[in-house]
Amino acid sequence: MKNRNAISLVTGFVLALIFALMMFAFQVRQTDIVVVTTFGKYSRSITDPGLYWRMPWPIQKIHRFDNRIQNFERVFEQTSTKDAINILITVFSGWKVVNPQLYLESLNGDKLKAEAALEPMIRNSKNAVIGQRLFSEIISTNESGTKFDFIEESILSQVKEKSLASYGIEVDFVRIKQLGLPESITTKVMDRMRAERETRVKQFQAEGEKEARIIRSRADNEANKILAEANARAIEIAGQAEAEASKYYKVLERNPDLAIFNFRRNALETSLKNRTTLVLDSQTTPFNLLKSVGTNDTLSVTTEPKN
Amino acid sequence: MEKSVERIGLINLATLLLVGGCFSWMAVYSGSLTVLVGGVFVAMGFVVGCVNYFQMRLGVREWNERLEVSELKRNAGDSALFSTDTELYPARRAREQFEKYFVPAFATILAVTQGIVAWYLWRKLPELGPIIPGNSLLVMALLGVTGLLLFIVGRYAAGLSRISHQRILQAGASYLMLGSVLALFSTLVEAFTWFGYPGTDKIVAQILIIFLAVVSIETILGLVMEVYRPRQRGQMGRVLYESRLIGLLGQPDGLIRTAAEALDYQFGFKVSETWFYRLLERTLAWIVLAQLTLLFLSSSIVVISPQEEALLERFGKPVPGKEILQSGFHLKYPWPIDKVYRYPSREIHTLYVGFEDDVKRQLEREIILWTRQHYKEEFNMLVASKDVTTLLDSSSDQAVPVNLLSVNIPVQYRIKDVKSWLLKNENSEVLLNNAANREVIRYLINVDLEEIMAEGRLKAAEEIKVRIQKNVEDLGVEITFVGLEGIHPPIKVADAWEAVIGSLQEKEVSILKGESYALAKVPSSHAEATNIVLSADSLGQSKTNIAYAQAKSFENQEIAWKASPSVYTQRSYLETIAKATQDTRKFVLGSTNTQETIWLNLEDRLNKDLFRDLNVDETK
Numbered sequence: 069m070k071n072r073n074a075i076s077l078v079t080g081f082v083l084a085l086i087f088a089l090m091m092f093a094f095q096v097r098q099t100d101i102v103v104v105t106t107f108g109k110y111s112r113s114i115t116d117p118g119l120y121w122r123m124p125w126p127i128q129k130i131h132r133f134d135n136r137i138q139n140f141e142r143v144f145e146q147t148s149t150k151d152a153i154n155i156l157i158t159v160f161s162g163w164k165v166v167n168p169q170l171y172l173e174s175l176n177g178d179k180l181k182a183e184a185a186l187e188p189m190i191r192n193s194k195n196a197v198i199g200q201r202l203f204s205e206i207i208s209t210n211e212s213g214t215k216f217d218f219i220e221e222s223i224l225s226q227v228k229e230k231s232l233a234s235y236g237i238e239v240d241f242v243r244i245k246q247l248g249l250p251e252s253i254t255t256k257v258m259d260r261m262r263a264e265r266e267t268r269v270k271q272f273q274a275e276g277e278k279e280a281r282i283i284r285s286r287a288d289n290e291a292n293k294i295l296a297e298a299n300a301r302a303i304e305i306a307g308q309a310e311a312e313a314s315k316y317y318k319v320l321e322r323n324p325d326l327a328i329f330n331f332r333r334n335a336l337e338t339s340l341k342n343r344t345t346l347v348l349d350s351q352t353t354p355f356n357l358l359k360s361v362g363t364n365d366t367l368s369v370t371t372e373p374k375n
Numbered sequence: 376m377e378k379s380v381e382r383i384g385l386i387n388l389a390t391l392l393l394v395g396g397c398f399s400w401m402a403v404y405s406g407s408l409t410v411l412v413g414g415v416f417v418a419m420g421f422v423v424g425c426v427n428y429f430q431m432r433l434g435v436r437e438w439n440e441r442l443e444v445s446e447l448k449r450n451a452g453d454s455a456l457f458s459t460d461t462e463l464y465p466a467r468r469a470r471e472q473f474e475k476y477f478v479p480a481f482a483t484i485l486a487v488t489q490g491i492v493a494w495y496l497w498r499k500l501p502e503l504g505p506i507i508p509g510n511s512l513l514v515m516a517l518l519g520v521t522g523l524l525l526f527i528v529g530r531y532a533a534g535l536s537r538i539s540h541q542r543i544l545q546a547g548a549s550y551l552m553l554g555s556v557l558a559l560f561s562t563l564v565e566a567f568t569w570f571g572y573p574g575t576d577k578i579v580a581q582i583l584i585i586f587l588a589v590v591s592i593e594t595i596l597g598l599v600m601e602v603y604r605p606r607q608r609g610q611m612g613r614v615l616y617e618s619r620l621i622g623l624l625g626q627p628d629g630l631i632r633t634a635a636e637a638l639d640y641q642f643g644f645k646v647s648e649t650w651f652y653r654l655l656e657r658t659l660a661w662i663v664l665a666q667l668t669l670l671f672l673s674s675s676i677v678v679i680s681p682q683e684e685a686l687l688e689r690f691g692k693p694v695p696g697k698e699i700l701q702s703g704f705h706l707k708y709p710w711p712i713d714k715v716y717r718y719p720s721r722e723i724h725t726l727y728v729g730f731e732d733d734v735k736r737q738l739e740r741e742i743i744l745w746t747r748q749h750y751k752e753e754f755n756m757l758v759a760s761k762d763v764t765t766l767l768d769s770s771s772d773q774a775v776p777v778n779l780l781s782v783n784i785p786v787q788y789r790i791k792d793v794k795s796w797l798l799k800n801e802n803s804e805v806l807l808n809n810a811a812n813r814e815v816i817r818y819l820i821n822v823d824l825e826e827i828m829a830e831g832r833l834k835a836a837e838e839i840k841v842r843i844q845k846n847v848e849d850l851g852v853e854i855t856f857v858g859l860e861g862i863h864p865p866i867k868v869a870d871a872w873e874a875v876i877g878s879l880q881e882k883e884v885s886i887l888k889g890e891s892y893a894l895a896k897v898p899s900s901h902a903e904a905t906n907i908v909l910s911a912d913s914l915g916q917s918k919t920n921i922a923y924a925q926a927k928s929f930e931n932q933e934i935a936w937k938a939s940p941s942v943y944t945q946r947s948y949l950e951t952i953a954k955a956t957q958d959t960r961k962f963v964l965g966s967t968n969t970q971e972t973i974w975l976n977l978e979d980r981l982n983k984d985l986f987r988d989l990n991v992d993e994t995k
């Protein structure tokens with residue numbers, strides 16, 4: 069029993085010591101700003117880290133805030149530029165508590181309330197600043213013509229003073245995180261991008277066709293020239309051959325009747341070569357034999373015409 | 376039953392009501408789920424306490440009635456006005472009726488309510504919370520006070536209940552003791568939250584909800600068992616709404632006693648009376664205390680991993696000369712004097728701009744194609760366009776000289792100054808992510824789509840890296856790598872880009888076909904030209920030769936002609952006719968004296984091949 073009492077005593081003492089320390093002392097970290105209130109009234113602010121004493125609750129109350137830059141960001145918002153182009157824009161900002169007493173009084177030291185208070189200010193400034201700028205001042209291949217940094221600075225300058233005066237918080241920076249277009253416009257832009265590509269496709273196809281046709285035409289031209297030269301040469305050769313042949317034909321002049329008879333015979337032979345149907349009179353030699361066999365006319369068969 | 380028991384019951388009730396209120400306030404103030412479920416148990420305890428108090432009052436009335444009847448009997452002898460028990464003991468009758476009808480009904484309702492509440496809490500748990508670490512200190516103090524109060528009142532009531540005929544106090548006392556245990560649990564949860572482990576709250580709350588459901592089942596089982604329990608006259612029945620489980624959890628020493636008795640029974644001798652058990656019992660508390668002291672002192676030892684650095688703070692201030700602890704073994708004052716904040720600063724971290732991904736997807740990824748989504752989510756970014764005149768839609772009256780681009784940019788970084796990284800921004804990682812996003816879009820809005828997708832790609836990666844580094848210099852971070860891992864048109868139009876590449880190939884195909892035609896055409900025409908010339912040449916030669924041959928033939932024919940012109944002529948004619956008309960159809964018309972009209976069918980005969988194709992016999 070004695071043993072138990074000693075343990076209880078030691079444990080109780082340690083617990084009481086811890087509890088007393090918890091009630092009468094508090095730490096301030098490097099990342100903290102602490103406001104001490106006494107019966108709800110502001111007493112002091114502590115920004116330096118270390119161990120501090122306090123009166124126990126409910127006499128004094130400790131309000132602890134983060135003294136680092138707080139990140140604040142909201143979702144995409146649609147707004148309009150000076151030239152009435154709708155864009156979506158997200159900004160992110162960083163703020164910190166610089167007047168802890170005012171921060172406690174105006175926003176109850178609540179980060180969510182601070183963000184809720186900052187949101188309309190930033191949105192208002194952002195939309196006002198964007199509304200004064202042309203779309204080409206936000207997005208353009210001409211870098212010197214864009215006012216991206218200026219827009220961010222303008223939004224910040226409008227918010228900075230107000231937030232400091234009203235809530236004791238200083239907005240350190242406001243920056244654009246994301247830019248976009250509304251869904252309907254995005255679809256149109258994509259359609260246009262597709263149309264541009266299709267134009268390119270047609271252009272390349274046409275260019276290919278053009279090149280191919282030029283190459284073909286040049287080849288045809290060259291081929292025609294070659295053939296024309298060849299034909300000319302052929303005609304020339306034929307003429308030469310004709311001249312050469314005519315030397316031999318002089319012999320025909322010695323007996324024109326025979327020559328003409330030969331020509332006619334050749335012509336007859338040539339003309340009857342292909343599919344021909346002959347309707348002949350039975351008087352025609354040699355078919356006149358069909359009638360004159362057995363008559364005296366047998367030997368009177370003559371060629372027609374008779375010269 | 377004495378009047379004091381009724382008073383104790385009233386005190387139990389008041390305590391449960393007060394503590395229940397405290398728990399409710401603390402649950403709202405701290406956001407703690409454990410405190411909330413603890414409050415539910417205390418509220419159940421209050422309801423049980425109310426019924427318990429009413430039953431006690433009936434017991435006290437019965438006790439008074441019994442005293443009065445004995446007094447009457449002693450004074451009046453046998454001349455009693457009332458003869459039956461019902462008439463003599465109305466208070467006893469009332470208690471019996473209460474225990475017979477009301478208590479089982481109440482126990483049933485209690486069990487069902489416990490079950491429903493457990494189910495409801497389990498479902499609602501994800502929506503509740505989270506615990507607020509900033510309020511833990513005050514809540515711990517209040518929980519300590521309420522726990523102490525519950526312990527004192529509950530312990531006293533439990534002690535009294537052990538006396539026979541006052542066992543009825545046990546039900547309320549169990550809930551009071553349970554309340555003190557729950558206050559202890561809640562304090563521990565708050566302490567864990569204070570030290571940076573807020574997740575403990577949900578786990579403990581879930582365990583308590585399961586316990587509530589088990590208690591509900593236990594109460595129902597108790598009811599069923601009570602129906603079949605053999606009863607002996609004069610033996611005190613069990614209070615039906617009293618939970619043995621709650622009694623055990625509220626008084627864990629009872630559990631230890633039960634365990635010791637079980638050991639004795641199992642081994643056949645009094646294990647609990649051996650010297651070892653006694654020594655253990657005597658020194659257990661000191662051992663536990665020593666363990667806790669060691670645990671406390673172990674907080675003086677810090678081991679920093681190779682990839683880590685740590686900030687050392689003494690009462691919140693940086694310790695001069697040891698502000699940043701590098702990897703290795705370090706000694707410090709124990710917690711809460713010195714505190715260490717670690718960060719894996721030497722590790723290379725990666726953030727992604729333009730897309731969201733998950734590990735599972737990374738592992739499952741096969742081929743990365745523009746036309747197929749290859750990350751969990753890809754964002755379309757605006758890129759400037761040189762073609763300012765582009766018009767979207769005449770009806771919308773908006774000309775947007777932009778293009779859309781999907782970019783997949785991993786940014787790798789390392790912390791070069793952990794102090795700046797941890798102390799300048801509440802969440803430097805988020806700020807770095809935002810800044811990286813900003814620099815990417817800042818760059819893209821001034822470049823042309825075609826340019827960045829082609830030759831400007833490498834330059835873009837370098838430029839974006841420099842810009843991000845400049846932007847986040849204050850955070851003590853070094854950007855080690857920015858890669859334009861993927862830059863491509865949005866998935867919806869990516870096929871059109873592929874079609875352009877395809878059309879370039881088509882263009883090449885057309886040109887190559889033209890060239891191949893040209894390559895074939897010119898040599899072919901050369902060949903044809905040669906052929907024409909050579910043919911002409913051979914024809915000319917042939918013509919000359921034929922002329923020569925004809926001249927020679929003519930000379931010979933002339934000899935024959937001169938010899939007999941008519942015979943030669945007739946012979947040549949007939950030879951020619953015979954030879955030339957050998958294959959021709961011939962109709963020879965015989966001349967008569969009458970005038971005849973002759974019809975000749977000069978149509979072509981059907982081709983023999985036709986008969987063959989039709990598979991018909993030609994003769995038919």
